[in-house]
Amino acid sequence: MTHHVLLSGIVGSTAYGLDRPGSDIDRLGIFAVPTEQLHGLRRPTESHVTTGPDRTLHEAAKWARLALGGNPTVMELVWLPPQLYEARTPLGDELIGIRGSLLSAKRVRDAYLGYATQQFRRLETRGDGSFSADTRKRTAKHARHLKRLCHQGLELYTTGRLTIQVDDPQAYHDFGEQVVADSEAARPLLASYEAAFDENRSPLPEQPDEAAVESWLRRVRAHFYSGGEPT
Structure with missing residues (x-):
């Protein structure tokens, strides 16, 4: 399995402050496959889920689609307190910076x-x-x-x-x-x-800013065009 983690952190009950002794620690992250793998006959796996430890990784495009749909589980990854992030890259920080674009x-x-x-x-x-x-x-x-x-x-x-x-x-x-x-x-x-x-009236727009998210995803693809590491 070849992937590069862009952003990862502790989510779930630990992040909410609802954990009790013995509670599982859940982790969620975003990864990017080398862009060249997207051009072949078969698409790379878009999600990897493991137990012990409990960890879910979504490929960047899949995560973006879920977040644009308002999925609460994936959305929390870009709103975590800083101390709960376990992996952050510049591309991950860029995504945090445009998190408002995901909302409608x-x-x-x-x-x-x-x-x-x-x-x-x-x-x-x-x-x-x-x-x-x-x-x-x-x-x-x-x-x-x-x-x-x-x-x-x-x-x-x-x-x-x-x-x-x-x-x-x-x-x-x-x-x-x-x-x-x-x-x-x-x-x-x-x-x-x-x-x-x-x-209540919402200050959020009627539609999310898909163009901003698309631009970020294209920067991810450009960065990993030759299988590069996060910088």
Whole structure:
């Protein structure tokens, strides 16, 4: 596997401040294949996922497509606090510098509320709380993610900025336990955020600036045309 990592960092519960002893450490990154590999009969693999350690790497073009679609999971990589980055190159820093170009009001709203709604649908199927310890653990996790996605999505929608670490981690854990006891406890929270999205105007444009992202990707391709290393 030949690839060059442009940007990589610690994401997930550790980045949010929601980790507990024994929590997994998740890593996410962007890599570039040598440009000459894009000209052959078969396209290079666009994602590499490993466990132990848990790490996901997306090729630059795939990461950009996901981010332009508003994908919350990939988006957080360019908003991490500096201490959580484990690999940064000039091309990675350039991407951080144009992160606002990835955003649009509709895609942020649809993506974050969409992901939060997916979490809620999972909670709806969990019954009355009288399930196994493992299921209870997963239920609490889904509930925390629902609350986080709502909060972060609304912040990004209304300010154009994304704060990765939550303000009050214990409140998220408490909410998770409430939902374990009664899955319906998540419904009013989701409804309140849906209303908040409707009531607030976003400073974000109607469409992301794909030209800026395309320009960055072409610089990546030019840099790795002969298999060069990041400078």
